[in-house]
Amino acid sequence: xxxxxxxxxxxxxxxxxxxxxxxxxxxxxxxxxxxxxxxxxxxxxxxxxxxxxxxxxxxxxxxxxxxxxxxxxxxxxxxxxxxxxxxxxxxxxxxxxxxxxxxxxxxxxxxxxxxxxxxxxxxxxxxxxxxxxxxxxxxxxxxxxxxxxxxxxxxxxxxxxxxxxxxxxxxxxxxxxxxxxxxxxxxxxxxxxxxxxxxxxxxxxxxxxxxxxxxxxxxxxxxxxxxxxxxxxxxxxxxxxxxxxxxxxxxxxx
Numbered sequence: 001x002x003x004x005x006x007x008x009x010x011x012x013x014x015x016x017x018x019x020x021x022x023x024x025x026x027x028x029x030x031x032x033x034x035x036x037x038x039x040x041x042x043x044x045x046x047x048x049x050x051x052x053x054x055x056x057x058x059x060x061x062x063x064x065x066x067x068x069x070x071x072x073x074x075x076x077x078x079x080x081x082x083x084x085x086x087x088x089x090x091x092x093x094x095x096x097x098x099x100x101x102x103x104x105x106x107x108x109x110x111x112x113x114x115x116x117x118x119x120x121x122x123x124x125x126x127x128x129x130x131x132x133x134x135x136x137x138x139x140x141x142x143x144x145x146x147x148x149x150x151x152x153x154x155x156x157x158x159x160x161x162x163x164x165x166x167x168x169x170x171x172x173x174x175x176x177x178x179x180x181x182x183x184x185x186x187x188x189x190x191x192x193x194x195x196x197x198x199x200x201x202x203x204x205x206x207x208x209x210x211x212x213x214x215x216x217x218x219x220x221x222x223x224x225x226x227x228x229x230x231x232x233x234x235x236x237x238x239x240x241x242x243x244x245x246x247x248x249x250x251x252x253x254x
Contacts, residue, residue: 104252110206111234116178117204118187119161122197125171131158135176142199143190153187154179175204209235212252219244 123138135158140150156177164172178184191201205213212235223230223239230239235252237244245253 107206107208111209114204114206116156116181116184118176118178118184119202119204120174120176120199121202122199123171123174125160125164131160131174131176134158135174138199139187142197143187143193143201145186145190149186153183205234212250215249216244219249 120135120138123134126134132155135155136150136153139145139153140147156179158174158176160172160174162172187201188203194201213232216232216235216237220230220232220237228239229241230237230244232238237250243253244250247254
């Protein structure tokens with residue numbers, strides 16, 4: 001019996017790849033694409049951030065430019081204000097100097113108007129007294145001038161200073177304005193007769209001049225004790241013929 005036909009052995013063939021299955025090559029490509037896409041996304045995000053930063057930088061630069069303009073404007077205004085302050089300061093200095101000159105002029109005029117005046121202090125007051133008779137009696141009695149000389153002394157005006165105060169401990173001073181300056185000087189030369197008494201005889205000056213003289217008297221005394229010749233004329237001290245000046249003591253001379 002003949003051998004039956006041998007059926008050719010069927011070789012196990014590889015199953016064909018299904019259309020939907022991804023090959024290793026394809027999978028690698030997808031991964032690369034996805035990586036690229038991710039990187040592009042991150043890049044876009046960074047670009048967006050850069051754009052935001054750029055906008056913020058632009059806004060900051062504009063703000064700084066505006067601030068710089070304001071600073072320049074303020075600097076200009078400040079320069080104008082400085083000039084205004086300087087001008088005002090100079091104006092105030094001029095006004096102060098002019099005011100000082102006017103003040104000194106007024107004081108000088110007041111002093112000149114009192115040039116012929118003497119103040120008698122310590123003379124007792126009497127009811128309904130005649131100031132002229134009171135002064136003449138005082139001159140003859142206490143300054144020891146002859147009656148004939150006293151009769152020739154004339155006054156423009158004689159009166160007590162200030163209102164009458166019944167409770168006052170000391171009598172009010174009497175101010176006398178002489179008709180002749182020589183008569184005033186004559187009485188001043190007799191002032192030594194009042195030493196050791198409660199009476200005094202002095203020139204009349206404005207209040208401010210008196211304050212200045214109070215400052216000068218101790219200095220004059222010190223110079224005299226030191227052997228110098230010191231004389232006060234109104235509000236000026238002369239030492240050995242030279243005007244005494246000190247910015248801290250006699251500021252009115254500057």
